Amino acid sequence: MSRPHVVIVGAGFAGFRAARELARQARGTADVTLLNPTDYFLYLPLLPQVAAGILEPRRVTVSLTGTLPGVRLVLGEADRIDLDARTVHYSDPEGGAGTLAYDRLVVAAGSVNKLLPVPGVAEHAHGFRGLPEALYLRDHVTRQMELAAAADDRATCAERCTFVVAGAGYTGTEVAAQGRLFTDAQVRRNPLRHKVRPRWLLVDIAPRVLPGLDARLARTATRVLRRRGVEVRTETSVKEATREGVLLSDGESVATRTLVWCVGVRPDPLVDSTRLPLEQGRLVVDPYLQVPGRPEVFACGDAAAVPDLDRPGELAPMTAQHAWRQGRSAARNVLASLGRGECRPHHHRDLGFVVDLGGVQAAANPLGIPLSGPLAGAVTRGYHLAAMPGNRVRVGADWLLDAVLPRQAVQLGLVRSWSVPLESASPELARVPGRPAPAHTEPPGPVRAGDPSEDPEGDR
Structure with a gap:
């Protein structure tokens, strides 16, 4: 049989x-x-480091056929x-x-991605759910910084080096923290004209960043972000997005070419x-x-x-x-x-939280013990190395090289905008040219952009 x-x-x-x-x-x-x-498992928590040029993309992927002997993979x-x-x-x-x-x-x-009924978001925002999106964002930010450096007028320069992140959950917080370090490193090598500095805004409708976490960790993250130069706007959401900017719920119109959508899933x-x-x-x-x-x-x-x-x-x-x-x-x-073993109910034991804020900074809560600074950074990276089902040595090597060598900021052009639609049902699957991605939009409701919904990379 x-x-x-x-x-x-x-x-x-x-x-x-x-x-x-x-x-x-x-x-x-x-x-x-x-x-x-895809033929790989994606370790999502380290995706912001791919977008920031710290880790090479293959470091956060684990081959399914190589790690699942006896399992038939169907793409x-x-x-x-x-x-x-x-x-x-x-x-x-x-x-x-x-x-x-x-x-x-x-x-x-x-x-x-949770796509809310906000005008212009589906057309102009960049999602952050898969490897293609991280690679596209890395190229996009690099391109904007290079175009800003070459711009003749101050307004164009400032517009291109302004970046708005909607959603201050785990993903949005880490993208803003890592992104600021990434653009600052580019400015050190290629200064912008007109004394313009990169500008990063993190907005969320919640009263604080990292909603749902221990308030002490949220305060640590907010302090690190603001000290680094990230503008944290709480109780604020995106009202409208266009190619040239973002209109916030507080009435401010921000001239930018970049809106990163991290409002939830x-x-x-x-x-x-x-x-x-x-x-x-x-x-x-x-x-x-x-x-x-x-x-x-x-x-x-x-x-x-x-x-x-x-x-x-x-x-x-x-x-x-x-x-x-x-x-x-x-x-x-x-x-x-199937008759092998005993069926048991699922119980969960919380191990705590870790949020990588870039460099040596992090906010962590291992086993309920709040940590910050370099100690939290060490715990966070140690946790990720232990949790990853593969590539630990390669990830550790990339971290070591990033600590002693300058990052390479070049456009690779591997991912085009049509292959990472925000409304795609499978953001990791690059669509075949000419084959439209399905549009799955959220019905109108009370939720607003920046809603602190649960984040799949969260409780790490």
């Missing part, structure tokens, strides 16, 4: 961990297939799940279509196609990560509304740390459903 077939949709933190656990434990018990748009993006037929329909990177039949399904499709639109019950846009699951009424379907990560058993009535945040542990629980319970 053929062995049961387990299909995992998505290779983010939850999907990769589930696949790795099944690769180790399911040999001889089940066949495992992983469906993902593609899931379009639809037929629950009654137990099939997953997908599109491959070249536009072809395929179908995967399953006996057990793990939905770990992750999340996409929402579950992948795939979850809507299942027509299963949703909570906060995520698939409803029980404490065993099973979908009620569909015992063959499991969900974890940003796509799942996982109940927090330590806080009754609340859901686990959409963060990397939670997704990583949920992936392990999902794999364990999938095996239990």
Whole structure:
């Protein structure tokens, strides 16, 4: 008789961990297939360092085929799940279509950019959810600084070297912190005319940066950002975006060619196609990560509304740390459903938070102990090295070289703007030229740009 077939949709933190656990434990018990748009796992927390030229892009990627022995990798993006037929329909990177039949399904499709109904954002903002977006942003910032240095008039120079980051969660805070260091380094080598200095604005509708974190860590991050020269605007959102600037909710019009959109994420639109019950846009699951009424379907990560058993009535945040542990629980319970082991409810133990602020600065809260300065920086980098499933030596080497050598600020031209649309459902998948990306926009609602929604790179 053929062995049961387990299909995992998505290779983010939850999907990769589930696949790795099944690769180790399911040999001889089940066949495992992983469906993902790319052939790598992306370590999202270090993406701001790719955009700032500290790490080379391959450093934050881990080969799926190289680290998941015995797991079949299918390159593609899931379009639809037929629950009654137990099939997953997908599109491959070249536009072809395929179908995967399953006996057990793990939905770990992750999340996409949250696109709010703010005029001009979809057309003029830059997202920050995948490797192509980080590479594009690095080229874009470098280009703006070079054009600013060559500008004849002060107004054009100031416009090009002004950068607005919307959303002061983990990602937005780190992008602003790293970006300021990146542009300052370029100015030291290629001074701007008219005595203009790079300007970075970080805006958020929340009353402080890093909403949801310990207030002491938020104060540390704010202090470092302001000392570095980043303008922190709380209780402020983006009202409109154009090619030449951004209109803020406080009435100020900022002349800029750069708006980085980090206001939060929402579950992948795939979850809507299942027509299963949703909570906060995520698939409803029980404490065993099973979908009620569909015992063959499991969900974890940003796509799942996982109940927090330590806080009754609340859901686990959409963060990397939670997704990583949920992936392990999902794999364990999938095996239990196949008669191997015991099914157990998912519990989460919080390890704390780390926020890399660039250089030797960071804000960290390991095991509830608040840290700042170089000590927090060391803890933060140590945590990332321990958490990464590969490339540790290469990442450490890049950090060492960045500490002793000047960064290279050159445009590589690897990613074009059409391949990183803000509204794309799969920002890591560079679209085929001529094949339009699906437009998934948020319906009008009370949420405003700069909304402090949960951040997938957060609770690290």
